[in-house]
Amino acid sequence: MSSEAAASVHEAPEGAHGHDGHGHHGPKWLAHHFDTPAQQFDAAKLGMWAFLAQELLFFSGLFVAYGVYRSWYPETFRAASHQLNKEMGAFNTVVLLFSSFTAAMAVRSAQVGKQKATGNYLLATIACACGFLVVKYFEYSHKFHAGLLPGRFFHPHADHLVAGSPPLPETASSFFSIYFMTTGVHGVHVLIGIGVLIWIWLRNNRGEFSKEYFTAVDIAALYWHLVDLVWIYLFPLLYLV
């Protein structure tokens, strides 16, 4: 892009009182070190994708642990997975997929400058995220009551186990270690996602976003989609062995 084009665009409203001679005054939301809104937008997206790549690599360690232990104890994984509630897992999958959809719609509404719709879609996304955690709470409390805990805390109570399920070998503790680690770290991401989405919702209420500037909505939605992405793999691998 030619610097001539860039400069002329941003000599817009406040261009009159140029403070350091760069002639560099775009809208309030354009950071000083960027030439154009497009450059700022691309930089933000690039940074976010680099962060998301890091997140995926981080989660991949847990998935590799899953792969190693499952190849060691295939029968244990099959038996232990019967202790997870398929229906609750499937319900939570649909909830997260729907929240991904509303997050995508929030970005779209922001792109076309519909502030109210953006806010509503963000609220729907936050509500789904909270719903996901509520279901997760019920699942976790069943595991705690049944003594299906990681590592050395594993002490299953026969009367709390799912009726008619195959017997649990001693090695099942490794399955629950992986179950709590993966869903726990994922749950922390859901919590952080709720915080980020509330922040974006507040900023949207203050009217900070427009057709020209919706970067923050886009970036927050990318983070939320990543949370969905990880769950897409976790659900069948843990619940549907």
Place this chain on the structure above:
Amino acid sequence: MSSADHAHADDGAVHAHVSPSLFYVAVFVGLLVLTGLTVGQSYVDLGKLNIILVILIASLKASLVVTFFMHLRWDNKFNALIFISCIFFIGVFFAYTMNDTDRRGELDPDQNVHILPKTGERAPGGRAAGEGHEGTGGTGGVGEHH
């Protein structure tokens, strides 16, 4: 350059692709169908094919989310490159680790040799029968997991 030109592609403004709402609904419905498929598949025992199908369906769902919800289809190609190379390195991580764990021998106490847990054949680098007990090295420790 005249100011009229700036209204077009090179004006420095953000030109994001806006998909129709109905398109996002369609992607969501696709995701629901695939979820139904993976749940239904879990009631059918296909042996080794199960895990392959699970990964395949999950990856299809993930591609839908990444391509359309996350806009990679219309995004700067460099972002797609970051994502794809990330997936590639996760593949490397998996391939090398699984190759290692699946092929590592474990000690057969009767024969005093290292055998492959899956096939029962002698592990590469394992000791021949009759060689000493000592110095079987780190690989022998893996057997403790079984």
